[in-house]
Every structure is written in C-alpha cells, then in structure tokens.
Amino acid sequence: MPRMPSPSAESLRRDPLPLRGRNALVTGASRTGGIGYAVARRLAAYGASVYLHHHVPHDAAQPWGAEPGGPEAVAAGVREALGDPEALVCHGPADLSDADAPAELLATAADALGGRLDILVANHALSGFDGPLDALDAAMLDAHWAVDARSVMLLVQAYARSRAALPARTPGGRIIMMTSGQDSGGGMPGEIAYALAKGALASATRSLATSLAGLAVTVNCVNPGPVDTDYLDGEAYEAVAAMFPAGRWGMPDDPARLIAWLATDEAEWITGQVIDSEGGFRR
Template sequence: MTTEFPGGTGQAVGREPFPLRNRSVLVTGASRRAGIGFAIACTMASYGANLVLHHFRPHDRQQEWGADDLNTVVGGVRRHALPEASVVELGGDLADPAEPERLMNAAVNAAGHIDVLVCNHALTGEDGALGEITAQELDRHWAIDARSSILLAQAFAGQHDGRPGGSVVFMTSGQALGPLPGEVAYAAAKAALAGVTTTLADQLADRGIRVNTVNPGPVDTGYLTAEMWQLVEPMFPFGRYGRPEDPARLIAWLATDEAAWITGQIINTEGGFGRWRPRGQGQGA
C-alpha cells in the first residue's frame, strides 16, 4: 500500500516489509537472550538485515546470571532472519583501545560492509557513590561505556562508502532525567555519549551517516525481583516494567529509511517512568 502526500515530492510512500534487506548491522553486547542486544538483533533480522553479533564472554561469566550459550543466541536471531541473510558472532574486549577498530574490520570481513552500528554494550555493576568512587572505576567505565563507542563510530565511518542507510545508535541511560544512585562512573560515561551525539551527527552528516542516542529506560533483562517491582511499580504509568523489545523496536526503526530525517537526537523510550503521578492517582472522569 502506498500513499502520495499532497504538496510533497511526488514520490510514493509505502511500508517496505523488509526495510533493512541487504543491509548489515553490527550490534555490540548481543550475547544474552534476556538482553536488549538480542532483542535488537532479532528485530533487525526480522526487518531483513544481516547481523554481526558482538560479545565478550568473560564479562558475562562474572555476572550472577552467567554466560548464555552462543549457539543458541545466534540460532535465536537466525530464526527471525530471511533465508538469504547471514548471522555471525564475534568476540572482543572493548576495554582494549585497539579493539573497536579490530572488531569493525572483522565485521566488515564477515559482512562485506557495515551499514548500521548499534553500541549496546556496557560495563555492568554498581561502581560507587561520591566518596566511594575510585579513579580506576572512572577509567574503566569511560573506556568501556564511552570511549569504545566513540572509537567504534570512528571505525564505522572509516569503512562507510557513502551508500544510503548509514546509521549509528548509541545507548545512554536516564542520568539526564533523574539520579542514578551509586553509579557515578556509569552515569558520567553514559552522559558523555549523549553529550557528543550532536557533534558526531554534524560531522558525519556529510558522509550520509545519521547518529542518534537512545535511553531505553529501566528494562528487565533478568534482574528484576518481586521486591524490586513492588518498590517501583507506582512509577510506571502502564503498570509494567520495560521489556527488551520496547527499546529494540525504536532502535531498529531508527536504522530504516523511515527515520532518514532523524539525526543528532537523544530519545527516551521508558513508558513515562518516574515523571507522571503514581498510578491510580490520575484525573477522574
């Protein structure tokens, strides 16, 4: 179905069922089926994209949930993909300043060209409040949460040949909307990505690349307990916590040509979390 807008360019406008067909996407931090990266990859795959999934297994093993089975992760993404599309995985420690360029080169070797970069990775775990934070923690979060994403964007731009569809999506957090108690280093690093978005978007526009940053809001990636939900439930107007597919839909759409006029934006997708009156206290009829 197509629609022609009055006063427009005269071009027919319609919805392509596979808007990322023949485009290749690198998603970092896509190693757990409960995670946002996996949901992004699955959604991109359902849009027709080829996928390169980045992971760093030692980090996953350090978490209480442990590392997922990579074959199952890749298979889960492949089930959403077109028969002709490729899905591959690549490991790498993005704390290493040389890793972003190496990862991008490996992704290009696997896919031929990377059209879309999604920097979903992050260092997990509370780092400390003011008075507790160390220089080491500040440096670790800067290296993994911010520096690596900027270097990945640089490597992405270096391999991009100007073809349509160039897109970079960073992931920030809600540090601009409310406090992140006990996470000074994480908040500072994620704020850096939001802060540099407009600068990078301006520079890369001449290369045909759009740059946007998404705050996914609180998303249950396997850590939410009944006690935690009881504490925060009144802050969610729709009566539920965020799910990985919520930010994934926005991020996948930002990679399509439907979002071709959107760049330099920091977009929050968190269901009104924390900024409306508690549930049950709305205006009466």
C-alpha cells in the same frame, strides 16, 4: 534548490523488509534476555544481515551469568527472526576495554558481512563495579570510561572511516548509541561512574551527527529506561514496576522497536537526537 516532490503513493506503502541488503553490527548481544539480542532480532526481521558482538567473561561474572547455550544460541534466535536457520548471522568476541579492539571488531564484522557495514548499534556496557560518590576510585572511573564511552567513540571513528571509503553519500548509514537516565529526575546517584560515561555519549551525539552528516550517516542516542533484563526480582522489582504508568517494566523489545526504526530509511531525517524510550517512567 528545487523542492522535493511529494512521495508517490507506491513509496508510502511500507516495505515489510526495509533493511533488506543492509549490514548491521550490534554490540553487547550475548544473552537472549538482553537488549542487544532484541535489537538484533528486530534488525534481522527487517531484512538486515547481522553480526553479534559478545564478551562472555563479562556476563559470566554477573549475577545472571552467561547465556547457557553460548553465543551460538543467541545467533540461532536471531536467525529464527529471519525465518531462515541458514541466514547470515555471524558472531564473535571482543573485550572492548582494549583500546585496539573497537576498530578490529568493526573490521571483522564488515568482512564477515561482505565488506560493508551500514548500521552500528553500540549497546554494550560495563555492568556492576560502580557505586555512589564516596565509593569512587580512579580504577572504577577508568573502567567505565574505557568500556562505556571510549570504546563507543573508537567504534564510531572506525565506522566513519569505513563509510568514507564508499561511494559518496551511500545511503543507509546509521549509528545508534545507548545512554541512560543520568539526565532525568534525580539522576543516578548510586552509579556515578556509569552515569558519567553514559552522559558523555548523550553529550557527544549532536557533534557526532554533524561530523558524519556529509557521509549521509545519522547518529542518535537512545535512553531505554529501566528494562527487565533479568537483573532484579522480588520487592525491588515490583517497586520499579510501580514507577511506570503502565505498571510494568520496559521489556527488551520496547527499545528494540525504536532502534530498528531509526535504522530504516523512514528515519533518515532524524539525527543528533537523544530519545527517551521509557514508557513514562517516574523517578
């Protein structure tokens, strides 16, 4: 095989809209204080059309509550990042604990964005309803497995089938999953069910990357570390902040910048990786 030529000087000049013409589905993008929202804004700012998945009943049951302005307020913030209040930013609900929901969501998102999906960011997760080893029961394990792991695998499966229907090696195929801190430091002994399911995603990353390489799709997994999404305050918040060399928590846009870059053509040679983006967090 001949060697690839060096990139031209023109190609080295960065496109301010590197995702122009690409379509993205971001799951778990239901609150303006969350990572999913930050990711969607970054993708939109890079030129992508975006479909936002939400499951409002989940947020409503949490201490932080649902987004006051509802899903449309989240979509409006993403359109703002595009600089166009009429831009194509769609949204819709799905309870991903339902085994049929992932494939249905992916098909709905693709149809809403013109029939093709390029970028899948599986950001959703089940919050709460967890505990240490002694608190585990079968229902808790099953709930986290269904939402945090099984639904992601089914989304990836549906995505792969959709890409297989496109012309061979259509560029721009990207999957980014989210793991957590279960493999670092002392692990996550207070969130065993969650850690188990998120660890499964990290373990599957390389196998999925190999499976989808023939479709010109990269698969990577990001550990964002502790991110300030409005779930902690007071002394506990300050204690976690002190564990970062910078003395502050991660903000939603910290992992969002990495995820948006992984979605661009600049990252086409990065696949099968589990990447920590946690500011040197010391457990």
